[in-house]
Amino acid sequence: MARTSLQIVSANDLLDGDTVYWGTDGGWTRTLDSAVVVDKGTAADALLEAASVDQSLVVGPHVFAVDMVNGKPVPIHIRETLRCRRVPSVRPDLA
Amino acid sequence: MYRYDEFDSDFVRDRVKRFRRQIERRISGALTEDEFKPLRLQNGLYLQLHAYMLRVAVPYGTLNGRQMRQLAMIADRWDRGYGHFTTRQNIQFNWPKLRDTADILDALADVEMHAIQTSGNCIRNVTADHFAGAAADEIEDPRPTAELLRQWSTNHPEFAFLPRKFKIAVTGSPNDRAVTKAHDIGLRMVRDGDGAPGYEVIIGGGLGRTPMVGKVIRPFLAKQELLAYIEAILRVYNLYGRRDNKYKARIKILVHETGLDKIRAEVEQEFSTIVRSTAGSALPDLQEIARIESYFAPPAFENTDGDVVDIVGAGDKEFLAWTRHNLAEHKQPGYTIVTVSLKAIGAIPGDASSDQMRVMADLAERYGHDEIRISHEQNVVLPHVRKRDLPAIFAELKRVDLATANIGLISDIIACPGMDYCSLATARSIPIAQDIARHFADSTYAETIGEMKIKISGCINACGHHHVAHIGILGLDRKGVENYQITLGGDHTENFAIGERAGPGFSAEEVVPAIERLIQAYLELREGPDETFLTAYRRLGQEPFKQALFPNIQPARAA
Numbered sequence: 001m002a003r004t005s006l007q008i009v010s011a012n013d014l015l016d017g018d019t020v021y022w023g024t025d026g027g028w029t030r031t032l033d034s035a036v037v038v039d040k041g042t043a044a045d046a047l048l049e050a051a052s053v054d055q056s057l058v059v060g061p062h063v064f065a066v067d068m069v070n071g072k073p074v075p076i077h078i079r080e081t082l083r084c085r086r087v088p089s090v091r092p093d094l095a
Numbered sequence: 096m097y098r099y100d101e102f103d104s105d106f107v108r109d110r111v112k113r114f115r116r117q118i119e120r121r122i123s124g125a126l127t128e129d130e131f132k133p134l135r136l137q138n139g140l141y142l143q144l145h146a147y148m149l150r151v152a153v154p155y156g157t158l159n160g161r162q163m164r165q166l167a168m169i170a171d172r173w174d175r176g177y178g179h180f181t182t183r184q185n186i187q188f189n190w191p192k193l194r195d196t197a198d199i200l201d202a203l204a205d206v207e208m209h210a211i212q213t214s215g216n217c218i219r220n221v222t223a224d225h226f227a228g229a230a231a232d233e234i235e236d237p238r239p240t241a242e243l244l245r246q247w248s249t250n251h252p253e254f255a256f257l258p259r260k261f262k263i264a265v266t267g268s269p270n271d272r273a274v275t276k277a278h279d280i281g282l283r284m285v286r287d288g289d290g291a292p293g294y295e296v297i298i299g300g301g302l303g304r305t306p307m308v309g310k311v312i313r314p315f316l317a318k319q320e321l322l323a324y325i326e327a328i329l330r331v332y333n334l335y336g337r338r339d340n341k342y343k344a345r346i347k348i349l350v351h352e353t354g355l356d357k358i359r360a361e362v363e364q365e366f367s368t369i370v371r372s373t374a375g376s377a378l379p380d381l382q383e384i385a386r387i388e389s390y391f392a393p394p395a396f397e398n399t400d401g402d403v404v405d406i407v408g409a410g411d412k413e414f415l416a417w418t419r420h421n422l423a424e425h426k427q428p429g430y431t432i433v434t435v436s437l438k439a440i441g442a443i444p445g446d447a448s449s450d451q452m453r454v455m456a457d458l459a460e461r462y463g464h465d466e467i468r469i470s471h472e473q474n475v476v477l478p479h480v481r482k483r484d485l486p487a488i489f490a491e492l493k494r495v496d497l498a499t500a501n502i503g504l505i506s507d508i509i510a511c512p513g514m515d516y517c518s519l520a521t522a523r524s525i526p527i528a529q530d531i532a533r534h535f536a537d538s539t540y541a542e543t544i545g546e547m548k549i550k551i552s553g554c555i556n557a558c559g560h561h562h563v564a565h566i567g568i569l570g571l572d573r574k575g576v577e578n579y580q581i582t583l584g585g586d587h588t589e590n591f592a593i594g595e596r597a598g599p600g601f602s603a604e605e606v607v608p609a610i611e612r613l614i615q616a617y618l619e620l621r622e623g624p625d626e627t628f629l630t631a632y633r634r635l636g637q638e639p640f641k642q643a644l645f646p647n648i649q650p651a652r653a654a
């Protein structure tokens with residue numbers, strides 16, 4: 001696993017459970033590329049806190065680690081890689 | 096099959112109504128997730144990696160055509176056209192929307208189904224032999240027992256908050272197809288010296304993080320003593336089971352740490368107290384048992400006979416292969432038990448599309464006395480089929496890719512949803528199962544290998560029963576990358592055994608070659624085609640198989 005100090009905040013949408021990210025416009029987005037990327041530590045803690053204030057739209061806000069590849073965030077852990085695909089790896093037809 | 100009475104029906108409807116209001120309050124913000132989560136779990140609604148998941152109870156794995164058709168309707172209307180049958184004989188819908196779940200539960204209630212007690216620290220859906228009421232080797236149908244336990248445990252106030260979840264399995268046959276030794280309580284129908292049926296009671300079995308073999312706490316329990324005795328076990332567990340540590344809270348740990356003899360003494364004492372204090376009223380009266388049993392009376396079988404081969408001649412090789420592998424002996428001459436494989440090569444084990452569900456419903460109604468069973472091995476069973484209807488059934492199944500002739504063979508793999516769906520997973524299970532099935536797709540090769548049970552879990556919780564597989568595969572997380580550990584020699588039957596870990600894990604790509612090496616070693620080492628992998632393993636021990644798995648093992652890499 002590559003070492004990284006970058007993180008983004010994610011959760012599941014309350015109504016359909018879909019993966020969402022805390023976006024640059026200060027709300028939840030379904031586009032990974034629009035997620036706010038911050039440094040691990042104080043900045044990530046603060047972002048998670050901000051995103052967790054109102055949990056009426058989402059479930060389970062948490063941070064996960066990303067790398068920046070060609071200016072875009074890419075999850076490092078397999079779990080988040082799979083979550084970001086929005087459908088099971090064995091059912092690409094559902095995308 | 097059992098029909099709900101008015102009480103059951105009102106109770107289920109009332110629960111749906113209440114849950115509908117709770118959903119509205121969560122959406123409006125009146126309930127926080129912390130407040131809502133236990134409520135949704137009590138109604139079978141989980142949140143997974145990509146979406147919600149609704150786990151629907153299929154009590155003791157028994158369904159009729161109408162219920163199966165309703166599941167298909169739900170899959171089409173509120174989900175994405177399919178469902179997943181689990182090792183707990185339940186069905187899971189993977190894509191329900193929060194707002195729709197009350198409607199789904201109402202639609203289930205229309206066909207006397209629900210999602211109650213599919214989650215939480217209560218007595219879960221009671222499981223049973225999937226050949227119940229049909230198997231030639233059966234002492235008695237285990238389903239009336241399972242139904243009695245279902246009624247007794249539903250909403251039982253004393254046991255709604257146990258230290259941990261509690262699972263009961265019942266088998267009516269000496270051939271244990273219900274994995275009774277891996278349950279909190281396992282019941283095996285036996286006869287006493289006078290030939291009267293009763294139960295051998297097993298407790299403290301389980302898989303998961305700490306696999307344990309169930310132990311016989313009572314070699315014989317009379318039928319009418321069942322509820323009082325189970326209640327005594329639950330009371331002792333409720334009192335002494337650990338609540339301080341989730342991983343030590345199951346009854347298996349209590350039995351292990353306290354010792355079987357001490358637990359037995361406590362249970363027997365509690366049992367006599369219950370019987371004495373209630374003057375026997377805690378026992379179900381025999382009339383009530385007889386009432387429940389009457390719902391499970393065998394269907395009106397006709398006097399028929401005829402061998403499958405007689406009917407079709409020797410012509411169709413594919414059909415004959417299917418009859419070799421997918422049928423089991425029925426107690427009624429001329430009848431057979433059909434296992435419909437949900438393991439077409441490359442398919443997702445346990446998944447069925449709505450079309451497939453409808454075909455199975457039709458076949459059950461047309462040819463199978465309207466009975467369907469879900470097996471813990473994630474297949475569907477038509478328990479009462481006339482042999483002469485087999486060609487028609489086969490043709491219909493084939494049309495929807497349900498006629499794979501592989502029951503008990505290497506591609507009949509159990510796989511839990513793993514990291515493709517499950518939020519607790521440490522690795523994926525399904526793609527590993529698909530890769531193995533594809534690799535061994537050649538039916539001649541699979542038949543040469545013979546009986547083989549591969550079971551895959553995507554984490555230590557072991558929903559895929561990997562501990563009791565001939566070849567078990569456990570998916571783990573090694574620094575963010577999937578890694579698969581292999582266990583050997585497990586057995587879920589009456590010769591129950593927990594598999595032994597064979598060494599360090601493999602990457603996803605290394606799993607199929609590793610299995611192939613194991614199979615090659617087995618084929619070379621076996622005494623003949625009649626010696627199964629498991630028998631050969633028991634005769635030879637782990638060493639030769641370990642060598643096959645790790646031919647170039649360096650001392651530093653050894654486990």
Ligand code: SF4
Binds near residue numbers: 517518519521557558
């Ligand atoms: S074994 Fe683990 S990954 Fe598989 S379904 Fe159970 S909890 Fe999920």
